[in-house]
Amino acid sequence: MTDGPGMGQCECGAVAGPLGVCADYYHGILAEEQADPQMYRWHAPVVCAYLLQHPSGAHEKYLDVQFRMLQLYVDKGLDALLRVAAHQVARNKHGTRSSYDMRPFEGYGSLPPGGPPGHFRAAFCELPFSDGSFVSDGHLAYGRRIETIVEATVESWRSVQA
């Protein structure tokens, strides 16, 4: 491989994998999870971690709540996050409110100014993709890898100095 400097590097600082940069992996995951309800359970952490690692494509006003959702996931686990996410969806279906109910997130720190961090110890473009799938070795293994990416995301953002 004789890639020049800067070639194949993602916005998050990671080196591109066989499928490309993280955006390629992210879109691959979104496509595969549509047909796989068990994989879809990690949809919210996948979206939040991806956007926090690649904030140039994100809506800035949602990054803070997405950061808090990831902290809740690390703290209380996937089922707790799914309950909170379902609650937010149900809430927005009724009436015209389109904001988040912040009560479940009150114990978690806000997004530090001065980001984004230039490096995360786990990236989407490092996820294994074999036999045309992200879950070829099972959903639990996939979930553990997503959890590692989430922990890396929270850790790096927490280390940002304003």
Ligand SMILES: [Zn+2]
């Ligand atoms: Zn990336």
